[in-house]
Amino acid sequence: MGRRSERLSKQGMLASDLAGDGDVIQVVSRAFDILRCFEGHDARLGNLEISNRCGLPRSTVSRLTHTLTRMGQLAYLPADQKYRIGSSAVAMSASMMRGLQVRNLIRLRLQEVAEQVPGTIGFTIPDRFHMVYLEYARADHALGLHSTTGSRIAMGRTAAGHAYTAALDEDVGNALINDIAREMPEDAKILRGKIAGNRECLRDNGYVLAGGLWTPHITGIATPIWSPQYQTYVVVTIGLLAAMYDEQRLQDEIAPILRQLSGTISMMVQNADSGLTSAPVPDAPPAPTAQKKMLPEGMNELEAGTRRPRPARSLRAGDGGR
Structure with a gap:
């Protein structure tokens, strides 16, 4: 634990972590990569668009967007068959900015x-x-x-x-x-x-x-x-x-x-x-x-x-x- 904390103090995002090595849990990292695709509260993206932006397989994106939607981090728009930032993500952001x-x-x-x-x-x-x-x-x-x-x-x-x-x-x-x-x-x-x-x-x-x-x-x-x-x-x-x-x-x-x-x-x-x-x-x-x-x-x-x-x-x- 001490060694990990020491490494994090050097560079909050470790170079090896960004490269996909080390002790990073990849599914968590990929979930945040998906959230980064939504620039602005009104951005609307489908799984294919997210896949292209993230460089992730569409099947992986589909599983993650489903999970993020269940968590409230994304909201699914049936008429468009696309996603946008969800209420939980907005609330979390507002709490942090307060x-x-x-x-x-x-x-x-x-x-x-x-x-x-x-x-x-x-x-x-x-x-x-x-x-x-x-x-x-x-x-x-x-x-x-x-x-x-x-x-x-x-x-x-x-x-x-x-x-x-x-x-x-x-x-x-x-x-x-x-x-x-x-x-x-x-x-x-x-x-x-x-x-x-x-x-x-x-x-x-x-x-x-x-x-x-x-x-x-x-x-x-x-x-x-x-x-x-x-x-x-x-x-x-x-x-x-x-x-x-x-x-x-x-x-x-x-x-x-x-x-x-x-x-x-x-x-x-x-x-x-x-x-x-x-x-x-x-x-x-x-x-x-x-x-x-x-x-x-x-x-x-x-x-x-x-x-x-x-x-x-x-x-x-x-x-x-x-």
Whole structure:
């Protein structure tokens, strides 16, 4: 038991577990894979669609969807011969979210930045090979940028995912990339080619840059924050139009804003993880002077690893590295 707990403390989702090895009960893992297929409360999927998305035999999917329906995790729609998320799953989600008052504060901070920056600002958490938006804000004039709370974005093709993998200890990050390669080989190839540079950028600057991976029109910058509550890194990310923001402009104008935002959110996360969800949070610091140049005229972004994790502030340049 002690050895298993020690392994889990290294990487909440073990690389070997993701690969189907070790002591994971596969039927439980597959049941959660099925639930992950339902993106959004209104998603409706049949067994064949679920089978295609999960890569599982249709007979296996049929048995699992039947069980999940009996448990209330899924609801069967006879007229459509499809399933949707069930009442028990919705109730469980609502119960879990009830204690996260800090998310309301984070949402306000994201929106404040969205009013200053012509892009999207996200607060994400890892789920297997994706990052999921826990909170999301978007500037009114953010052209070509469309996501929402609950949206899933691939680790290999987003600044948030690149920042997350770069924050992991090297052996854990490499193992995760190997696991991604089994299901998403092209994404793993991208990560392998950039992981060394991402780690260096994170170590020296406190953030990671990634552009043109999800779409050639979008570029992003992201910073990981360690969450003691979830024993993983959450990531604050900002996405912008590449035509407006090249790498230099991201570093000069957006990076200071991201540092301020991630510092404020890090304080919120640490307070929440200490049970201080009602603790006062300082007002967002004034935006740097460079921000005034940002809007075009006319226009009113695991676990720790073998070492003990440190708060995100230790990831910033000048703080002595990770």
